[in-house]
Amino acid sequence: MKRILVLFLFGFLNMFFSIHVWAQTQKALDLEKTCFEMLGQFKGASNKELLGRACARVTVLDQCQSVNKVPLFHFQKEGYLKIPKRILVFSLIHGDEIGPGSVGRYWIENLERISPRNTWRVIPILNPDGLALKTRTNLNQIDLNRNFPTKDWSDSAQLYWKKTNMNPRRFPGKAAGSEPEVVCALSHIQDFSPDFVVSIHTPLHVLDFDGPQIRPPKYDYLPWKSLGHFPGSLGRYLWFERETPVLTMELKQELPQKFDTFEKLQDVIGTLVKFETGVHAKQKHLNEISSTQ
Numbered sequence: 001m002k003r004i005l006v007l008f009l010f011g012f013l014n015m016f017f018s019i020h021v022w023a024q025t026q027k028a029l030d031l032e033k034t035c036f037e038m039l040g041q042f043k044g045a046s047n048k049e050l051l052g053r054a055c056a057r058v059t060v061l062d063q064c065q066s067v068n069k070v071p072l073f074h075f076q077k078e079g080y081l082k083i084p085k086r087i088l089v090f091s092l093i094h095g096d097e098i099g100p101g102s103v104g105r106y107w108i109e110n111l112e113r114i115s116p117r118n119t120w121r122v123i124p125i126l127n128p129d130g131l132a133l134k135t136r137t138n139l140n141q142i143d144l145n146r147n148f149p150t151k152d153w154s155d156s157a158q159l160y161w162k163k164t165n166m167n168p169r170r171f172p173g174k175a176a177g178s179e180p181e182v183v184c185a186l187s188h189i190q191d192f193s194p195d196f197v198v199s200i201h202t203p204l205h206v207l208d209f210d211g212p213q214i215r216p217p218k219y220d221y222l223p224w225k226s227l228g229h230f231p232g233s234l235g236r237y238l239w240f241e242r243e244t245p246v247l248t249m250e251l252k253q254e255l256p257q258k259f260d261t262f263e264k265l266q267d268v269i270g271t272l273v274k275f276e277t278g279v280h281a282k283q284k285h286l287n288e289i290s291s292t293q
Helices: 002-040 048-055 099-113 128-133 153-163 180-192 234-242 260-292
Strands: 075-077 086-091 119-123 196-201 206-210 246-250
Touching (some): 075 099, 086 099, 086 180, 099 119, 099 260, 196 260, 206 234, 234 246, 246 260
Parallel strands (some): 196 246
Antiparallel strands (some): 075 119, 206 246
16 A cells, blocks of 8 residues: 555656646747747848747746736847856837837847857847837836836936926836836846846937946947936936946837848947946046045
């Protein structure tokens, strides 16, 4: 009887393990399919083979899903440098800015193809519900780029919104960090500890750098121009409060037929992150010396 019980227990555990493995495999396949279908919808240059390989490697942090329970997946590629910089990319924070989805996909495909100097993590669609609805805001009608928990959020976010004609496209929400998509972004910031963050938008046609005062690298496709920052914005949350530089890419409304200009921008970012982190570290060291004298 005891032997039968042991065999039954062993069989049950083996069946449970098999079901668990099947469920995990099915979940991974579902995520791969979701990635391929969602990224495949964007216009512009795409390599389906590279996209398929990349989507087979995407994953999801525990807290990363939209209001409508869509997984907010990410792709990561390790850098070959001995101490690589860590670059975090957020695309499609605003659901009606479609171009960033094309660039996010292209960068993922390019990273799958090459061996990069730095370690990249790309979240290609942070606001899938807004994308489905073709709205700037998420499903709760909140502008995610006004919902980050900046120190001045409680005092200034809604006040600033009211002073700017209460535009519903820029509603910051009723509480800082209230939206699951923002919770996901914050989880990535904590989990990945980026040295540099890129946020891709349209259509203002500029590169807006929130970081130390440096001479930006030459890049002909987009001019460098500061646009400022706002209560609840990613730039204020990361650079002005935590000294993590943020490059906001404001693309043209119409993307170029060839995307090699965005491959060049990846290289520019690799150069920029190396240069600015060196300048930043030197300035921080000088500030520390000054404060002790």
